[in-house]
Amino acid sequence: MTVTTIAELEALYDVAVPASLDKVVTRITPSYAAWIDAARFCILTTVGPEGTDGSPRGDTGPVVRRVDDRTLHLPDWRGNNRIDSLRNIVRDGRVSLMLMVPGNSNVIRINGTAVLSADEDVTQTFEQRGKHPKSVIIITVAEAYFQCAKAIMRSDLWTADPVTGLPTAGDMIKEQKAEFDGKSYDEGYAEYAKTRMW
Numbered sequence: 685m686t687v688t689t690i691a692e693l694e695a696l697y698d699v700a701v702p703a704s705l706d707k708v709v710t711r712i713t714p715s716y717a718a719w720i721d722a723a724r725f726c727i728l729t730t731v732g733p734e735g736t737d738g739s740p741r742g743d744t745g746p747v748v749r750r751v752d753d754r755t756l757h758l759p760d761w762r763g764n765n766r767i768d769s770l771r772n773i774v775r776d777g778r779v780s781l782m783l784m785v786p787g788n789s790n791v792i793r794i795n796g797t798a799v800l801s802a803d804e805d806v807t808q809t810f811e812q813r814g815k816h817p818k819s820v821i822i823i824t825v826a827e828a829y830f831q832c833a834k835a836i837m838r839s840d841l842w843t844a845d846p847v848t849g850l851p852t853a854g855d856m857i858k859e860q861k862a863e864f865d866g867k868s869y870d871e872g873y874a875e876y877a878k879t880r881m882w
Contacts (some may be wrong), residue, residue: 708829711753716828719792720756721746723783728758728821730779730798732772739769744812748782754825756781756794759810759817761882770819779823782831788840789833796826797882812882 687693697810709716726744741747741758749757758781760770773779777797784791801807810817836842851859853873854866 704832708827710825710827712750712756712825713753713826716792716830717750717753719785719790719830720748720750720783722785723792724785726758726781726783728769728779728781730769730776732768732775737768737772748781748823749810751871756823756825757806757810758805758821758823760819760821761812761817762815762880764868770800770821771777773800773821779821781823789836789842792828793831793833794823794825794828796824798823815882817882 685692687696712720724745724747728741728746730737730739741761743759743761747758749759751757766846777799779796779798781794782791782882783794799823800819801822806820806822807816807818810820852866852870854864854868854870855871858864858866
């Protein structure tokens with residue numbers, strides 16, 4: 685059976701657990717602030733005319749900066765220049781963040797809207813190794829809440845043994861472009877990335 689109506693969907697599930705609704709805040713409270721400040725990794729989700737995009741973001745300190753209890757800044761550090769997420773934000777400001785802290789089973793979720801700033805008064809406030817981002821994503825928080833720990837617990841994300849034998853990034857590119865030297869790409873990537881981290 686394909687579920688095609690909200691009524692059909694709601695008939696499949698019980699009523700929402702009260703705590704799942706009570707935990708939602710519309711501003712960053714002290715508890716959420718402590719958690720956000722500890723997160724060095726997040727997934728930024730955006731939406732645009734071509735569809736959705738999920739982009740991993742990470743930093744050596746907090747991955748996002750709290751400006752006030754409704755505003756977060758997320759620097760756009762150097763990447764591959766696809767700028768899929770940034771294109772989406774320019775066209776449709778709806779965004780979501782999932783912030784994670786290694787070893788912690790909870791995930792903080794933030795939903796809101798964003799604009800992109802290339803204003804030097806904003807970009808210059810971020811610096812890594814003498815470099816500054818070309819733009820900063822300014823997020824206005826609509827709601828924040830923690831995701832219950834079950835997904836992380838089920839997956840053993842922080843405790844499972846490493847998975848070995850997977851195709852490498854070079855393998856995946858070579859699969860699409862036969863002449864690509866995937867082995868050299870993989871062997872040199874760690875050193876290459878060090879010079880392009882920020």
